[in-house]
Amino acid sequence: MINYDCVVAGGGPAGAFAARELTRAGCKVLIVDPAMGSRRLEGLSDRVARLLESRGLSAAMATASEPGHRQVDWAGLQSSANGERLVRRPAFDQALRFAAVEAGAHLIETRLGRIEKGAPDQDVIVTLSNGNSVCSRLVIDARGRQAPSSRRLKGPQTLAISGLVKGTPKRSGTRVVSSPEGWMWQAGLPGFGCWLQICVEADSLVGGGQAALQDRLKGFLTQPQLRSQVGMLDLRSSLLARPAGLVLSAPELTLPVIPVGDAAVAIDPLSGHGLFWALSSALAAVPMVLTILENPERGAPLAARFYRARVVETFWRQARIGRDFYALEQDLSGHAFWDRRSKWPDTRPARQVPDKSRLETRVVVENNRLVERDVLITPQDPGGVAFIAGLPVADLLKTSEGDLTPKPVTGTPSPALQAAYPWLRSRGLIRGGTSQSNQQSTRTRETA
Ligand SMILES: Cc1cc2nc3c(=O)[nH]c(=O)nc-3n(C[C@H](O)[C@H](O)[C@H](O)COP(=O)(O)OP(=O)(O)OC[C@H]3O[C@@H](n4cnc5c(N)ncnc54)[C@H](O)[C@@H]3O)c2cc1C
Structure with a gap:
């Protein structure tokens, strides 16, 4: 029986991209997909275009049109702008699968049948619909909305x-x-x-x-x-x-299976965010897999925390962003479709803004591995910042009597520290400083 590091069930955008990136990171990967996607058009956002281009996926981009004219008749308003690209699926998916194979992943065009889990430290046996079985340490579930789930949380x-x-x-x-x-x-x-x-x-x-x-x-x-x-x-x-409704299928990570894309959270197409989530969640699976493969005992709990934070937060944020967008249509209130969607899930803001800056320990990505780090949360950066000008925030700030203060510096501040000053000042965390650099030149890295 062939042994893999990771079997990827489903070769849509999430699965194909995860397989390609894992293979490039040195893993032995098998993708299983029946390649039976139906012909359809979808909108491809600028963020997806930028991500594909940054990863050298020009063949996948070639299946998308140039940005075209976009007209919106919504909430009694009419607007038009240039911008939306159109992508032909499944040609797009096929180009991504081809990129994975080109990188060295194996592809079998069939369906995944069964995943048999053994003891926690043992490989899983994955049975395919063509009757063959393979062994793998981990499985990425990228079967989209068809992925099995026993704990679905759904909106309207x-x-x-x-x-x-x-x-x-x-x-x-x-x-x-x-x-x-x-x-x-x-x-x-x-x-x-x-x-x-x-x-x-x-x-x-x-x-x-x-x-x-x-x-x-x-x-x-x-x-x-x-x-x-x-x-x-x-x-x-x-x-x-x-x-096409919003669904949270897998709120917790149950190893050895890592859900990505729609198999984790399936997003309302109104957002135009589905393909970006599919690709970005696939990318986030890479450090999870690498960290678990290197050290399962340390990696599994880190991966579970990292996964829960991203997936559950994405579900609730998308739920509230969608609610606010449906609520704009006040002329249509009183119609069941709009009333249900403009009231679900609650009345909380789409993005919680902390009233005070604080340090919080989170799992972040560093050198394509998961690590625990102190992350700075500010009203302007509710997503959290792990590094400022390349320096870990914990090296720059400390908590003293409930307030954040800069750590004292002895001697001449390093160029990196000088570059961090304007940014810290812009967040009200430091007064004074010696740097000449401006805020734009200070590079921060958000938590992935
Ligand atoms: C009506 C509609 C319109 C949308 N429009 C947009 C849009 O305009 N822009 C946008 O960004 N997003 C849009 N989306 C969202 C987008 O389509 C999804 O978010 C995206 O396809 C998710 O990718 P994925 O790889 O996770 O899943 P999928 O694309 O669903 O891929 C799943 C893959 O798994 C395979 N598979 C299934 N079962 C098995 C099995 N047992 N074994 C092996 N393989 C299996 C399938 O063949 C498929 O290739 C839309 C969604 C809907 C429903």
């Missing part, structure tokens, strides 16, 4: 119905429109066609199959506000139905 559940409609776009562009029954996203891409996606209450579908999806789409497009859009009922493909 949305159904997305999408497909190609009549039209031959001459340039790429998107449009978002809100309506009493939900919202609609139209995207046109030359050579691909006109893509329509509606997002409605999950329980508003009556019956099953294509006929039920077409009826639901017809009901949506014949709302008085959208009558001019009824021509979009001229379909050029079968319709695709997908769950």
Whole structure:
């Protein structure tokens, strides 16, 4: 039986990217994916484009369009700007899987069947649907919303119905429109066609199959506000139905399985954040795997804390950001779709801002490994800062009688320390200082 460091179940954006980065970090990796993704368009944000470019993933970027025109009809306001790229899936996923294979990962085009866990210090046996089995120390679960979970936490559940409609776009562009029954996203891409996606209450579908999806789409497009859009009922493909609500599937890490992307938190497509989360959570899995492989006893508890902080925080932050965005649509309050989403989960702010700066011990990434570090939390940096101008914050600050004060310096301050002064001053943590450098030149590193 072949032995791997890590088997990655699912070769969508999260799994393929995790496999590539782990292989480049020296791990022996197998990706298992049936490569059966359905043809569809999605929006690719600037953050994703920057991440892919910084990692040399130009072939994956080549499956995306140039930034196109974007029109938003939301909350009674109309705005248009240039910016949104469109990406063809599954061509994008395939390019990422190819990049993983090029880096040296093995790929088997089948489904993952079963994961058999032995004793905590023993490898797992992973059985594939093609009948083969392999041995692995860890498994990354990147099976998206299809990943099994016994502890799901869900917001209001949305159904997305999408497909190609009549039209031959001459340039790429998107449009978002809100309506009493939900919202609609139209995207046109030359050579691909006109893509329509509606997002409605999950329980508003009556019956099953294509006929039920077409009826639901017809009901949506014949709302008085959208009558001019009824021509979009001229379909050029079968319709695709997908769950699209926010879901927290795996709040705790249960090793040897590390969930990433939608398998950990599946995000409402309204945010346009799904692909970024898929890739960034895959990247965060790399130091988790490396730290556990090197020293399971020390690495496992660090990974569990690191994972919980990122995943649970992402779920609640996305829940509250989504709530605030739905709440903007005051003209549609009173309609069930909007009322449910603009009130869930609670009334707390999307980002908690501490009223006072403090040091807190957290698990952070350093040299692609997890370590415990003191992190500085300030009202301007609620996410936490571990390093200022390359210096650990614990080397710069101390807590004295509940207040943060700079540690005394003997002799001439080093250039790094001088570079840190303006930043500390900008946070009100230091008065005076000798540095000439300005705040922009002070490099900080947030906790990953
Ligand atoms: C309707 C809709 C519209 C969206 N629009 C956008 C958008 O415009 N912009 C954006 O950024 N995000 C968007 N998202 C979110 C985005 O699609 C997801 O966040 C992203 O695909 C998650 O990537 P992933 O790799 O975690 O999961 P997935 O992309 O779901 O990949 C999972 C992979 O696992 C494989 N798999 C499943 N079961 C098994 C198994 N048993 N064994 C092996 N492999 C398996 C599948 O074949 C698939 O390749 C949208 C989501 C929805 C539902």
